[in-house]
Amino acid sequence: MNEHQIIIVGGGLAGLTAAIALSRYEYDIAVFESTPYPHHKVCGEYLSNEILTYLNFLEIDLLAVGGKTISRFEISSSKGIKAECPLPMGGVGISRYALDYQLYQTAQRKNVTFYFEKVLNIGFDGHMFTVASRERKVTAPIAIGAYGKRSGLDKTLDRAFIQNKNNWLAIKSHYKNSNFPDDLVALHNFKGGYGGLSKTETGHVNFCYLVNYPIFKTCDGIEDFNEKVVSKNSYLKQFLKAAKPVFETPLSIGQISFEEKEPVVNHVLMCGDTAGLIHPLCGNGMAMAIHAGKLVSESVHGFFDKSSMGRQNMEEAYRSAWNRHFKNRLRYGRYFQEILLNETLLHWGISTLGQSKSLLTNLIAKTHGKMVLP
Numbered sequence: 001m002n003e004h005q006i007i008i009v010g011g012g013l014a015g016l017t018a019a020i021a022l023s024r025y026e027y028d029i030a031v032f033e034s035t036p037y038p039h040h041k042v043c044g045e046y047l048s049n050e051i052l053t054y055l056n057f058l059e060i061d062l063l064a065v066g067g068k069t070i071s072r073f074e075i076s077s078s079k080g081i082k083a084e085c086p087l088p089m090g091g092v093g094i095s096r097y098a099l100d101y102q103l104y105q106t107a108q109r110k111n112v113t114f115y116f117e118k119v120l121n122i123g124f125d126g127h128m129f130t131v132a133s134r135e136r137k138v139t140a141p142i143a144i145g146a147y148g149k150r151s152g153l154d155k156t157l158d159r160a161f162i163q164n165k166n167n168w169l170a171i172k173s174h175y176k177n178s179n180f181p182d183d184l185v186a187l188h189n190f191k192g193g194y195g196g197l198s199k200t201e202t203g204h205v206n207f208c209y210l211v212n213y214p215i216f217k218t219c220d221g222i223e224d225f226n227e228k229v230v231s232k233n234s235y236l237k238q239f240l241k242a243a244k245p246v247f248e249t250p251l252s253i254g255q256i257s258f259e260e261k262e263p264v265v266n267h268v269l270m271c272g273d274t275a276g277l278i279h280p281l282c283g284n285g286m287a288m289a290i291h292a293g294k295l296v297s298e299s300v301h302g303f304f305d306k307s308s309m310g311r312q313n314m315e316e317a318y319r320s321a322w323n324r325h326f327k328n329r330l331r332y333g334r335y336f337q338e339i340l341l342n343e344t345l346l347h348w349g350i351s352t353l354g355q356s357k358s359l360l361t362n363l364i365a366k367t368h369g370k371m372v373l374p
C-alpha cells in the first residue's frame with residue numbers, strides 16, 4: 001500500500017489547483033482522476049478574471065494559450081428582449097480541454113503523482129485516510145474531495161443532497177460561427193432553461209445550456225429540442241442557424257444538484273463543486289473552484305506547518321474560510337436562477353431594470369468575488 005502526505009480525489013479545477021499550490025511546499029501529493037487528460041467537459045467555459053492573478057502566480061497563463069478576453073455581457077428573455085452592459089471584472093473564454101490540461105501539465109512538472117483511476121471509497125480511521133480504487137489502496141493523513149458535482153462517493157459518504165432527485169440536465173457543444181464576437185458572453189433564456197454563448201481559444205463558440213428535464217423530455221432528443229424550444233428565443237435561433245457543430249455529438253450530464261452541501265465530510269476537506277455548486281448563470285463556478293483549491297491548500301499547509309494546529313482546528317479554519325468566501329454568492333446565485341427561469345419576471349426585469357447598465361453591472365457583481373491574490 002502506497003503512502004502519501006496528501007491525496008486529492010478528482011483532478012478538475014479545484015483538485016489540480018490544490019495540488020499545484022501545495023506542491024510549492026514539496027509535499028508528497030497524489031491525485032486520483034478517473035479520465036485521462038485532455039478531455040472536454042460540460043461547462044460554459046467563461047472564466048471570471050477574479051482568478052487570473054492567482055493563476056499567473058501558479059504559472060498558468062491563459063492568454064498565452066489563446067484564451068479570449070471577454071468584457072461585455074448580454075442577456076435576453078425567451079420573447080427576444082435584450083439588455084447589455086460591460087462586465088465589472090471581465091473574463092476569459094477558454095475550453096476545459098485546454099485549461100484542465102494546462103493545470104495538469106503544471107502539476108506533473110511539480111512532481112505530483114497521478115493515478116488515472118476511479119476512487120470507490122475514502123475511509124478514515126481517526127488518523128489516516130485509505131483511498132481505494134479498483135486497482136489499489138493508498139493512505140495519507142490528509143484527503144481532499146474535489147470530485148465535482150456528483151459521484152458514487154457521495155453515496156458512500158452518505159451525504160444528504162444525494163438522496164434527492166434532481167431534474168437538471170446540461171448540454172454543451174462547440175460551434176463554428178464567425179458572426180459571434182470574441183469579447184462577448186451572452187445568456188439567453190428559453191422555456192425551462194437558459195444557455196450561454198462565448199468563444200474559446202480555438203475560435204469556436206461554446207453553447208452550453210441548462211434545462212429542466214421534464215421540459216426536455218417533451219421533445220425527441222437534442223436536435224428536436226434545439227429546434228422546438230431553444231430556437232423560440234430569436235437570438236438563439238439566429239445563432240444556431242449560422243452555426244456549424246464541431247463535436248460529432250453534444251456532451252450532456254444529468255442529475256445536477258444545486259442544494260447546499262458541507263465543506264467538510266467525515267474529515268475529508270471538500271473543494272470546488274464537491275462543496276457546493278453555484279448556478280451556472282453566475283459564470284464563476286470555475287473561478288470559485290480554483291479559489292477553493294487555494295483555500296484548502298492554505299488550511300492543509302497550516303496543518304503540516306504548525307504542529308499545534310491539529311485536525312479539528314484545520315477543519316474549522318477551512319469551513320469558516322469557505323463560508324466567508326462562498327456562502328453568500330451561492331445564495332445570490334439561487335435568487336438569480338429563480339428570476340431567470342421565470343419567463344414573465346425576466347421579460348419584465350430586462351425591459352425595465354435591465355435597461356440600466358449600472359444596475360445590471362451591480363447585480364452581476366453580487367455573485368462575483370474580489371480579485372483573488374496569492
Ligand SMILES: Cc1cc2nc3c(=O)[nH]c(=O)nc-3n(C[C@H](O)[C@H](O)[C@H](O)COP(=O)(O)OP(=O)(O)OC[C@H]3O[C@@H](n4cnc5c(N)ncnc54)[C@H](O)[C@@H]3O)c2cc1C
Nearest residue numbers: 010012013014034044045046119147148272273284285286
Ligand atoms: C451547465 C453548466 C455550465 C457552466 N458554465 C460555467 C461557466 O461558464 N463559467 C464558470 O465559471 N463555471 C461554469 N460552470 C461551473 C463549473 O463547470 C464548475 O463549477 C467547475 O467545473 C468546478 O470544478 P471542480 O474542480 O469542482 O469539478 P470538476 O471540474 O467537475 O472536476 C471533478 C473531477 O473529478 C473527477 N472525478 C469524479 N469522480 C471521481 C472519482 N470517483 N474518482 C476519481 N476522479 C473522479 C472527474 O473526472 C473530474 O475531472 C458551469 C456548470 C454547469 C453545470
